[in-house]
Amino acid sequence: MASRRGVWAVTTLALMGGSFIAGVVLTPHLGTRDSAAPTPRVAIGDSVRGELRAGSPINLKDGSRYQHFRLDLGAPEILLLELEAPFAGSITVLDENNGLLAHEAPDAGVGSRPQVGFRAPAEGSYTVVVSGQDHRGFGPFTLSAQQVDLQQPDALVDAGELRGWHEGSATTHALEVTERARYAIALASDSFDTVLEVTGNGVSREDDDGGDGSNSLVETILEPGTYTLRVSAFGGESASGLYTLAVTSQPAPDMTGMVNQGPLPLDRMLTGWLEPRAPNTYTLQVDTRGPYTFDLRSDDFDTVIEIEGQELLLEDDDGGEGTNSRLQADLPAGRYEVRVRAFGSEGPGTYTLVVRQGR
Structure with a gap:
């Protein structure tokens, strides 16, 4: 089909991070906008405003409106995109060939501020699509893009927090405990169902969804020593995305006189x-x-x-x-x-x- 606004193309969104984005989407081809309507850009470390209106392009899968932006990168990066909107929205990232790189459509509803992290494999231009989750998604929004710093300490000592990127195989981090205490080790991600393992010094603990939603939480008393924190995804190695690993502690209870068996x-x-x-x-x-x-x-x-x-x-x-x-x-x-x-x-x-x- 032809359109004054460009060539129309049929795009099927496929499996991404364990979630199937079903349906066929009829969209204006993202690379053929005329000069009278240039594609707005979003830059790293900045934010851009947009608005979904009745006249915005329509996703024929569900009647939702969308708006797309161009993101230019000079080198491979790991980025975090965030959407602030008065409607239940989603964020999709496409590469130069309109291949799907990342998608996030939380089911928390209005005001959930969806975030999506993705690894750009090379320099180039990427497309970021902001959409409503159904035909009721209208209104102004703000889209921001931040570079994620993954510089990590050699080991967390007693407490601390770090960000990491999971892709394929498990990732490990070291925890140094200097005094006996009650520890809470939390692993959270918006991109995949987390699994956390804590081993070392006679301890072997694992948790899948003891935290909020599909996040992981291990709470236990740890003696001084070195422990390994292993981060993986539930159900296989296909998932990828950003995660946060946080360790907190509080004084351990006095075990004197306790009988556990x-x-x-x-x-x-x-x-x-x-x-x-x-x-x-x-x-x-x-x-x-x-x-x-x-x-x-x-x-x-x-x-x-x-x-x-x-x-x-x-x-x-x-x-x-x-x-x-x-x-x-x-x-x-x-x-x-x-x-x-x-x-x-x-x-x-x-x-x-x-x-x-x-x-």
Whole structure:
């Protein structure tokens, strides 16, 4: 087809970063604008204003409007693009041949300020497309482009934050711990589903989505020593994108007197420490058949208690006050396993556990 505004081309957007952008898009060819309507440009370290109007080009896949910009690079770069708009928007980056390099359309809705990081493989001109996510996306917007500095320390010491780029194989970073503390290690990315592994000094922990959304979080007590933080993507090596790795710490609890496993006595309250996704197991010997009450409490996490034995499997999440657990059951004589865990991926934290005969 022909148009006064240029040659029209059919473009199919394909798989990018594990998300399929379905549909066929009918767009004016991005390289054939006439001189009367030059393509606006966005520069590194700057921002540009635009607006989606009723007269803007239409994406025939979903009726959304779009506007495109030219981004000129003199060398390979890693960039972060951000869109500020009163509508639910998306950002797409195309190379000189209109090949898809990056796309971000968050499902958080209006005001989500989508960001997309991408690695420009060479110098040249790139196209950045701002679009609404559906036919209701109208209004002014601001598009900014920033170069990402990936200079990283040889190791994070006790705490700190760094940015990295994941592409294909896993990336590792070193963490030096100089004093015993309770550490929170968070891995976040808007581009891929993160997986974080923490190993070293007798520790081996892994998390996929213990953070917000598909982000990762490992919380644990670390002793002085050297640890390896391994960053990868869930489901394979095809994903790529920017990530942020942040380490924070707070004083470790006093573990004196804490009992995290072993025999569970009657009528005696135990205090324990629970790591996320790692239940603590006790053994209970019941000599007399009858009713028993188990109380599990914590101010740090939502508790779950499980009792297994004598062909019974019992569980309670929040039968106590708030998110605490209380389980009452008639138990035959015999040996039981009593497991303490957190609901979902909550933890770590301290808890108290007591079992009494009767109700």
